[in-house]
Amino acid sequence: QLQLQESGPGLVKPSETLSLTCTVSGGSISSSTYYWGWIRQPPGKGLEWIGIIYYTETTYYNPSLKSRVTISVDTSKNQFSLKLNSVTAADTAVYYCARRRSGSYYENAFDIWGQGTMVTVSS
Amino acid sequence: QSALTQPPSASGSPGQSVTISCTGTSSDVGGYTYVSWYQQHPGKAPKLMIYEVSKRPSGVPDRFSGSKSGNTASLTVSGLQAEDEADYYCSSYAGNNNFLVFGTGTKVTVL
Numbered sequence: 001q002l003q004l005q006e007s008g009p010g011l012v013k014p015s016e017t018l019s020l021t022c023t024v025s026g027g028s029i030s031s032s033t034y035y036w037g038w039i040r041q042p043p044g045k046g047l048e049w050i051g052i053i054y055y056t057e058t059t060y061y062n063p064s065l066k067s068r069v070t071i072s073v074d075t076s077k078n079q080f081s082l083k084l085n086s087v088t089a090a091d092t093a094v095y096y097c098a099r100r101r102s103g104s105y106y107e108n109a110f111d112i113w114g115q116g117t118m119v120t121v122s123s
Numbered sequence: 124q125s126a127l128t129q130p131p132s133a134s135g136s137p138g139q140s141v142t143i144s145c146t147g148t149s150s151d152v153g154g155y156t157y158v159s160w161y162q163q164h165p166g167k168a169p170k171l172m173i174y175e176v177s178k179r180p181s182g183v184p185d186r187f188s189g190s191k192s193g194n195t196a197s198l199t200v201s202g203l204q205a206e207d208e209a210d211y212y213c214s215s216y217a218g219n220n221n222f223l224v225f226g227t228g229t230k231v232t233v234l
Contacts, residue, residue: 039169046126046212046225046226046227046228047161047169047212047214047225047228048225049214049222049223049224049225060222062124062221062222062223063124063220063221064124096168096169101171101174101180104157106155106157106216107157107216108157108158108159108214108215108216108223109157109159109171109174109175109214110169110171111171111174111180113168113169113170114168115168116168
């Protein structure tokens with residue numbers, strides 16, 4: 001059974017870089033079918049899509065975050081990662097990693113999610 | 124890219140039906156058959172309930188159904204049960220530039 005697990009610091013200082021890793025277990029991140037994504041949710045607010053990556057390193061980012069975001073993949077470790085630079089308090093959120101459910105270009109559904117990790121931006 | 128518009132809240136008694144709307148534009152909801160719905164209980168990760176407007180993943184009860192008309196998609200929960208009380212979010216493919224957008228979310232209360 002495929003599982004995803006986020007890991008990384010729970011506290012980041014303003015202006016620094018937020019770094020998170022998602023470890024995929026029970027399946028291969030190099031599957032030709034799936035993209036892997038990051039989604040976040042500020043406390044008490046809705047979901048915001050951050051970006052997705054394919055094992056070949058093809059990426060798509062939310063235009064509103066694109067200038068600050070980098071998503072990468074490490075197939076040898078079955079992991080993908082998120083870096084968000086120049087963070088502010090507005091970046092405080094629960095960060096989820098998830099699997100996009102099919103290889104269709106238009107696919108927007110994520111069918112398997114990690115449990116989420118809370119990241120607070122504060123000095 | 125603006126979030127898709129959902130009503131903040133909806134409610135129904137056990138056994139009744141509740142329908143949640145998700146309004147976008149011709150550049151997202153109205154332009155594609157890629158609308159999905161998620162259920163989220165407090166402190167939990169979202170769970171995919173509907174994809175491609177009306178398809179249910181394995182294990183999702185057939186009490187949950189989706190539809191779309193023009194720029195508005197809808198999720199209907201029939202035969203409401205206590206465990207259906209949760210937040211619900213829609214999502215749509217939003218074209219080459221924006222790619223994906225979520226709705227504002229709706230809190231469903233079972234009275």
